[in-house]
Amino acid sequence: MWNKLIKDEKGFTGLEAAIVLVAFVVVAAVFSYVMLGAGFYTTQKSQEVVHTGVMQASSSVELSGDLVATGENDTLKDLNLFIQLTSGGSSVDVNKTLIVFSSPTEAPTELTLINSGYSITTKYNGNTDDILDKFEKFELKIPVNTYDIGPNEEFQIEIKPPQGASYTIHRQAPPSIDAIMVLV
Numbered sequence: 001m002w003n004k005l006i007k008d009e010k011g012f013t014g015l016e017a018a019i020v021l022v023a024f025v026v027v028a029a030v031f032s033y034v035m036l037g038a039g040f041y042t043t044q045k046s047q048e049v050v051h052t053g054v055m056q057a058s059s060s061v062e063l064s065g066d067l068v069a070t071g072e073n074d075t076l077k078d079l080n081l082f083i084q085l086t087s088g089g090s091s092v093d094v095n096k097t098l099i100v101f102s103s104p105t106e107a108p109t110e111l112t113l114i115n116s117g118y119s120i121t122t123k124y125n126g127n128t129d130d131i132l133d134k135f136e137k138f139e140l141k142i143p144v145n146t147y148d149i150g151p152n153e154e155f156q157i158e159i160k161p162p163q164g165a166s167y168t169i170h171r172q173a174p175p176s177i178d179a180i181m182v183l184v
Contacts, residue, residue: 060089060164061097064137066184067169071177076149079142079183080121081169083159085134092132094120096162099142103155106147118142151175 064082102108111117126136160166
């Protein structure tokens with residue numbers, strides 16, 4: 001009778017099957033935890049990349065109103081323009097904003113507020129700092145008398161804020177240059 005109990009392995013195979021089943025469940029749980037964690041991490045990183053891309057691709061500033069020019073001796077003297085933030089744009093430090101002026105006859109020239117390449121003549125709806133905030137408008141004066149922009153000559157102004165895409169303004173001088181003109 002003792003031999004019969006030792007050779008009968010029916011209870012032992014059921015225990016083995018239970019252990020294997022538990023092992024499969026534990027391995028599946030660990031695998032699913034790792035896969036879900038990797039999926040959540042990838043989704044978060046993708047969201048950050050999209051957000052950063054949108055912030056860098058969209059322009060932070062835009063032209064508000066017309067471009068007004070002053071003329072003297074049949075050449076443009078100064079350009080006056082108003083800038084404001086785009087809808088949903090973040091604040092822009094005008095001290096770090098670069099303005100590039102170019103024309104077909106002149107090489108691109110980089111102008112900054114610090115080296116007196118251009119100036120802020122008026123600040124509307126805001127405080128006295130040089131940071132363009134929501135609901136503020138800055139009037140910029142860009143001297144162009146050294147570039148000899150005459151009648152019918154084209155020129156381009158590119159405003160490059162420290163963050164975000166640049167904003168390009170392409171205009172042509174009128175056939176007759178007056179003391180004050182609106183360039184459309």
